[in-house]
Amino acid sequence: MxxxxxxxxxxxxxxxxxxxxxxxxxxxxxxxxxxxxxxxxxxxxxxxxxxxxxxxxxxxxxxxxxxxxxxxxxxxxxxxxxxxxxxxxxxxxxxxxxxxxGNEDVKVSVWQSDVSDTVPAGASVTLQCSVLSERRTAELQVLWFRAAPPQSHPQIIYTHHNSSHQCESGSSTHTCVYNFTKNIHSLSDTGTYYCAVALCGKVTFGNGTQVQLDVKTLTDQCFSKNKLQFVSVFLV
Structure with a gap:
């Protein structure tokens, strides 16, 4: 960046x-x-x-x-x-x-849920992002990035639209919660997921949520699949 x-x-x-x-x-x-x-x-x-x-x-x-x-x-x-x-x-x-x-200093805070537990292969995980700002949600652009080796830079994977969040407004601040659900099929779906807000020429990143795959479930799935293929060949 x-x-x-x-x-x-x-x-x-x-x-x-x-x-x-x-x-x-x-x-x-x-x-x-x-x-x-x-x-x-x-x-x-x-x-x-x-x-x-x-x-x-x-x-x-x-x-x-x-x-x-x-x-x-x-x-x-x-x-x-x-x-x-x-x-x-x-x-x-x-x-x-x-x-x-930008020339305008707008305060925006982005907070993400804690580090995720390991996820079984094939399961889904829902990541939560809370955005506190001095601007209404219509003026914000909220995105999700994913970073994982061997990538050196996060990549944009999702952009929120107006219907994908819940908001509460106070006298001078607005708080919105954004949820992002991802199916974790393999190691290529793991990594650190970042929520980010683009506003007035500035991008503010959250602290990141790490998503890990339960390698044991992935190994079990591969073993079961290979076992079925072996039985099929033996029967033929």
Whole structure:
């Protein structure tokens, strides 16, 4: 994650793998809750998509490097940025989330439920997130991220809509509770789940809830499945 103030300049780095000597480099921008859009395709010189044809955006090339520079940062620049190598199929980098600090200091607190117990394979777990803010819920954007090895950055997995929470309002604050239910089928569903709030160019993360898989139930399921396959083959 990169944090910048309005008016700053940032450089987001992208390197071509050492073993690759050909193929276009493509930069993408993905705003929260939206699909990715192509910013520029770089071969010898960058070819910019129409909406990014601005002096604020430039590509700095160096040996194996195709770095994206964004000058005079605006709140609308807040997004996840990816670069990819395009050959027969695209190979994506892990991405960088650019957070833009707004001029308005709005207090937001995010609290998550405690660390989860181990979950049996095939069961579901419901994670709870409480958001206390000085703004009404309609102005908040609440998301869930998941981080797990070998990923170095959390990935967005869910965005809440207006009907997916319960709220209480006081004289100056608003408290909303958001629930997220996930089926845990395998180790790829485990990791640390973060609730986050995007507001006024700022993203506030919760403390994270760790979800672990009960390896014994997974082993038992695999043993039972293999046993059934063995019996089936023996009967034939």
């Amino acid at each position: 990169v944090v910048a103030d309005v008016g700053d300049s940032v450089t987001l780095r992208c390197f071509r793998p050492e073993e690759e000597t050909s193929g276009s480099i493509i930069w993408y921008k993905q705003k929260i809750g939206h699909e990715p859009c192509t910013m520029a395709t770089v071969d010898y010189e960058p070819i910019w998509d129409n909406q990014f044809k601005s002096p604020r955006f430039s590509i700095k090339k160096e040996e194996r490097g195709f770095h994206l520079n964004i000058a005079n940062i605006e709140p609308s620049d807040e997004a996840m940025y990816y670069c990819s190598l395009m050959k027969f199929s695209p190979v994506y980098g892990k991405g960088t989330f650019l957070t833009v600090k």
